[in-house]
Amino acid sequence: MKLSRSVSAEVVAFCASAYFVCVLNIPFWQQLYAAVAPRSLFEFAFIGAVGLLAFALLAWLFVCLAVRYVFRPVLSILLLATSAAVYFTMEYGTVFDADMVRNILETDRAEAADLLTTKLIIFVLGLGLLPVAVLWSYEIVYRPVWQGIRFKVLATLATAAAVLAIGLPFSQNFTSVFRHHRGLTYALMPVNYLSAMAEIGRKSLRPARAELLPFGGDARRRVDAAAPSARSVTVLVIGETARAANFSLIGYGRQTNPQLAKIPDLITYSKVFSCGTATAQSVPCLFSGMARANFDRQDALAREGLLQILQRAGFSVLWRENQGGCAGVCRGIPIELMDRAGTRSLFEMGESLDENLVKGLQQKIDAMPGHAVVVLHMMGSHGPSYYKRYPADFERFKPACKESQFSRCQRQEIVNAYDNTIVYTDFVLARLIELLRETDKTGTPASMIYVSDHGESLGEGNVYLHGLPYAIAPDVQKHVPMLVWLSPMAQAQNRIDGGCLARSRHEPLSHDNFFHSVLGLLRVNTSVYDHKLDIFAPCRAAGVGDED
Ligand SMILES: [Zn+2]
Secondary structure, three states: OOOOOOOOOOHHHHHHHHHHHHOHHHHHHHHHHHHOOOOOOOHHHHHHHHHHHHHHHHHHHHHOOOOOHHHHHOOOOOOOOHHHHHHHHHHHHOOOOOHHHHHHHHHHHHHHHHOOHHHHHHHHHHHHHHHHHHHHOEEEEOOOOHHHHHHHHHHHHHHHHHHHHHHHHHHHHHHHHHHHHHHHOOOOHHHHHHHHHHHHHHHOOOOOOOOOOOOOOOOOEOOOOOOOOOEEEEEEEEEOOOOHHHHHHOOOOOOOOOOOOOOOOEEEEEEEEEOOHHHHHHHHHHOOOOOOOHHHHHHHHHHHHHHHHHHHOOOOEEEEOOOOOOOOOOOOOEEEHHHHOOHHHHOOOOOEEOOOHHOHHHHHOOOOEEEEEEEEEOHHHHOOOHHHHHHHHHHOOOOOOOOOHHHHHOOOHHHHHHHHHHHHHHHHHHEEEEEHHHHOOOOOEEEEEEEEEOOOOOOOOEEEEEEOOOOOOHHHHHHEEHHHHHEHHHHHOEEEEEHHHOOOOOOEEOOOOHHHHHHHOOEEOOOOOOHHHHHOHHHHHOOOOOOO
């Protein structure tokens, strides 16, 4: 079909740039306006200069893309993707950096379905599909190849000159505003998510190894006369999106931990900070043996971590999964997926409730020989559909938001639904401890460590969910609960002084402590263990410490 109307590729590039700057970057302008809070004419001019610069850079990007057979499909994808991104930014305050984009790429279908709302569809139809339809209703006229290349070179030079001319008079404003409001760097669409994808692509280009690099190869389980048990059970619970601020055990005004509060020998650490603000960052970090300061996700996933070390040292290891996956840390470890575990009775709205992790756990433990380590990966408080995380009788705080589209709920309703997820997590953990207490009574020392992967924003500063870049993330996304329960036999055999642990509960800790504390608790000798990061080390009686 020959289209009657035609337009040159360059005009399309300019129009597209104007559309991106004026319409698809409304969240960026809101943030910039709030950051600058202009009072003088010069400050208003600065905002104008940012607009001109954004226009010049995007126009240049689109002119470079203006190649026959490439331009229109790519521009269509960018329009659709950006319209969805604008929705997430406006609805949840989502920031599109590399970690967030990776999170999106790793999101499973059920989680994605939660995010699919009518409002999202309206955004994509109105802001994305409509301009795409206009784009395809014209015939685009391209320059001949050499002329096109010449034009792109000239456009590059002109853009560089324009950037200097517009940017130099305001260089002071640029440095101060973008340094103090680092979120702005991630706000300009589509540069934000494109550069994030480029970063992910660059990292994944590193050759993939079939085998994990060895780490902690010298690990041995220490055997000493004081701890003759041939058997022990340790459960590591990786929580999801539980924030310390909403745990009554850590001072929250609402009773969100009614069951755990009744367990006298439970230690609640009150000042624990996460390694990342998203699962894809925090979970690999927890098991990596790398501190947050020098954590590199790619490097961590290429080498063995805590679970592989434990398995090699002779422990029976099992990962019970109630989420999308183990974020790459369970390679070579037996995995049990809850959604295929056949415990349908606890499925609500098509998703597996966390109680399934404890149901049937006893049989699983019984089938594991020797010293057993089980990881329970919870669904916890995964948003935005908090109301799907708990059964109806756990709706303690009402009214609870029953929408994944937050703009349809009052903020208090969202908080209510979130708090109900914590009440349910409290119940699941209390049941787990009950099970472990029984284990102890049968002569097997048992222990539990629970830690959440990251926190959550619940509308503070109009930000929801999590995943903000660590440097700009508020504490509620990083301050997480960590709980430790050691059975009487586990305390005795490890010669750990429970009173000492209880006194240390307000020490500042982080995910950095997890790897080393687990090794310490399980009496694993290895050169990669650092006793300074082991929370149990200061409370362990002399003689059980460093000697072999
Ligand atoms: Zn998470």
